[in-house]
Amino acid sequence: MKSFTYTVQDELGIHERPAGLLAKTAGAYKSVVMIDNGTKKVDAKRLMAIMSMGVKKGTTVAVTVEGEDEDAAASAIEEFFRTNF
Amino acid sequence: MIVKEGRSVFKGVAIGRIFVYRRVQKAVSREQTEDTAAELQRYEAAKGKALEQLKGLYEKALREIGQEEAMIFDVHQMLLDDPDFNDSVHDIIENERMNAEYAVFMTCEQLAATFLNMDDEYMRGRAADVKDISGRVISILNGTQVSPEAMPEPVIILAEDLAPSETVQFDKSRLLSIVTQKGSANSHTAILARTMNIPSLVMTDIEPDPVYHGRKAIVDGFAGLIYIDPDEETMAKMIEKKGRTDAQRALLQEMKGKETVTKDGKHIRLYSNIGSVQDVDAVLENDSEGIGLFRSEFLYLGCDDYPGEELQFEAYRTVLSRMGGRKVIIRTLDIGADKQIDYFDLPKEENPALGFRAIRICLMREDVFRTQLRALLRASVYGALGIMFPMIISVKEIIRIRKIVEEVRLALERENIPVGDFELGIMIETPAAAIISDQLAPLVDFFSIGSNDLTQYTLAIDRQNPSLDAFFDPHHEAVLRLIQLTCENAHRHGAWCGICGELGADMELTAKFIQMGIDELSVSPGCTLELRKRIREC
CATH class of the missing domain: 1.10.274.10 (PtsI, HPr-binding domain)
Known part of the structure; x- marks a missing residue:
């Protein structure tokens, strides 16, 4: 299992459009990708679930990636967080 | 006539019939x-x-x-x-x-x-x-989905609120305006209305009641109002307002992004005159190529005391950054005459137009001048800066100014504060400066002709005095000859020459100025595109 933490810098937090792209990015891999904001843990392939977390600027989330392509998936998703949130 | 108020999301005027949109x-x-x-x-x-x-x-x-x-x-x-x-x-x-x-x-x-x-x-x-x-x-x-194409003519949509999917599926050629009772200035619909250039109101004090369906209405996106069954007077006023904005918008569509070149292929720098940092919006909206005159007086007029270096630096830097590498010519303090500031404590004069003003104050009050120059030089790294000095009459003044500028530059260097490249130029607004422009040109990078003062001083006519109108001729041969002389002398010594006074926007003279070899015209932002059109015809 791979994991990383990330503190959201974007003014709007994890908002709609990039959240959609995140779900697409995560969906491209076989691994199970989970996002944990401390109170809730959701599947990163599910847009509604990501949005319902309501992650705001300054919140630190923990992301875990587990599966056969976890190395590639974790680095792609970490990169996605850095460029979009 | 019914008048209702809303929050405008796009400025413009729409006139047409109301189409009450209700979700089935x-x-x-x-x-x-x-x-x-x-x-x-x-x-x-x-x-x-x-x-x-x-x-x-x-x-x-x-x-x-x-x-x-x-x-x-x-x-x-x-x-x-x-x-x-x-x-x-x-x-x-x-x-x-x-x-x-x-x-x-x-x-x-x-x-x-x-x-x-x-x-x-x-x-x-x-x-x-x-x-x-x-x-x-x-x-x-449940089979209630209907195509919204049922609009017989271009209409003003009146709705409680619109989802983005509803807004986008309206036939745009039939959409004059959107008025919603709910919504917000940042809703998708508002964003779409702005992108589609449709004058629109949100949060309007009106129910989408079918009784309004088919009635004549006017949406005034400037005032944030909708008039239903407008009276004749309102209609006439709004038709005129619409005509003006439509003409301006059409011009914008036609001229935006086009080069300012004459028929012979000569490029004329088409710049804007501004008097505050906020004016940059209008400069960019009108696709101006630079700022030919940024009057720095507003910094001094808005204060109870001399504005500090930081305050000035911030203002200059903002304008330079926002113009993104396009030329910005900032004129140093030009007060006195008709512009007085209390804390300068200037003596009352018999003849202020011929008195203690502009560069004369700066050279007598070097502390004030140096503060402004420091702020300007510090800002120079953020864009293409030109610094321009007003009311010059002699070579001696320029030599003195250049010495002070150099001292300020060296002082900043010693403090390890970066200074970028910048051009130095002068206003030609006295007959004296125009006549000795051959001596002044080698000392500067550019001339900018201030035609208002040049005309007033050449003709000895006070523009504020309406009883002299009969004697006043804005196209007086003497003024035109001085402009020609100035332009020739600039070119002879490798300087460029522009006009930043009212004459610059005078379309009757555009062809003549181009013939003289004028390199730059700086006008108020609203005139930019019309002038571009005119230049392209010359």
């Missing part, structure tokens, strides 16, 4: 079903159709509006395809044995409630997206 919404029936497989199939078919429609809307928005705005329909497709949404619908159909419409409706209510309960305004707004996609599926299921 049949109450969602709640029915038990035995054949859950058939219901699931109905749902999947409706969802497939909805996804197809959303894909179409995405492509339409991409084509007609832009990537950023089209994205919303991509997100809508993802939401509709979302496992949580679909799991819930399936669950209600299969386990509660309910009809598809009801299953979608209940799923929508639950998810929308989740968003509505979040303590984040942006996220609460997302409930509308969930309702939008659910509504689409339900209307496909």
Whole structure:
């Protein structure tokens, strides 16, 4: 299992459009990708679930990636967080 | 006449008939079903159709509006395809044995409630997206979906609120304006209205009552008002206002992005005159190529005491950064005569136009001058700066100015504060300067002719005195000859020459100025595109 933490810098937090792209990015891999904001843990392939977390600027989330392509998936998703949130 | 107030999201005037838009919404029936497989199939078919429609809307928005705005329909497709949404619908159909419409409706209510309960305004707004996609599926299921193409002529849409999918599917050639009772300045609809250049109001104090349907109305996006059944006077006033903005917008469409070149292919620098940092908006909107005169007086007039270096630096830096590498010519303090400032404590004069003003104050009050120069030189690294000095009459003054500028530059260097490249120029607004322009030109990078003062001093006519109008001739041969002389002398010594006074915008003289070899014309932002058009005809 791979994991990383990330503190959201974007003014709007994890908002709609990039959240959609995140779900697409995560969906491209076989691994199970989970996002944990401390109170809730959701599947990163599910847009509604990501949005319902309501992650705001300054919140630190923990992301875990587990599966056969976890190395590639974790680095792609970490990169996605850095460029979009 | 009925007048209602709203919040304008796009400036402009629209005149036409009202089309009251109401969602056809049949109450969602709640029915038990035995054949859950058939219901699931109905749902999947409706969802497939909805996804197809959303894909179409995405492509339409991409084509007609832009990537950023089209994205919303991509997100809508993802939401509709979302496992949580679909799991819930399936669950209600299969386990509660309910009809598809009801299953979608209940799923929508639950998810929308989740968003509505979040303590984040942006996220609460997302409930509308969930309702939008659910509504689409339900209307496909119960056959209430109607094509909104039923508008017989271009109309003003009056609605309670519009979902982005509704806004985008209106035929744009028939859409004059959108007026909604709800909505906000940042709603998708408002953003779309702005991108589509449609004068529109949100949060308007009006019900989308069918009694308004088909009635004549005017939307004034400048004042944020809608007039229903306007009287003749209002109509005449608004037709005129619409004419003006339409002409300006048409000009913008025609001339924006075009080069300012004469028929012979000579490029004329078309710049703007501004008097505050906010004016940069108008400069950019009108596609001006630079700022030919930034009057720095506003910094001094807005204060109770001399403005400090930091305050000035911030203002100059902001303008230079916003202009993104385009030329910005800032004129140093030009007060005295008709512009007086209390804390300067200037003596009362018999003849202020010929008195203690502009560069004369700066050279007598070097502390004030040096503060401004420090701020200017520090800002020079943020763009293409030109510094211009007003009311010059002699070589001696320029030599003195250059010495002070050099001292300020060296002082900054010693403090390790970076200074960029900049041009130095002078205003030619006295006959003296024009006549000895051959001696002044080698000492500067450019001349900018201040035609208002040059005319006043050459003709000895006070422009403020209306009783002299009979004697005043803005095209007086003496002034034109001085301009020609100045321009020739500039070119002979490798300097460029522009005009930043009112004559620069005088279209009757444009051809003459180009013939003289004028390199730059700086006018108020609103005149830019008209002048570009004129130059392209010369």
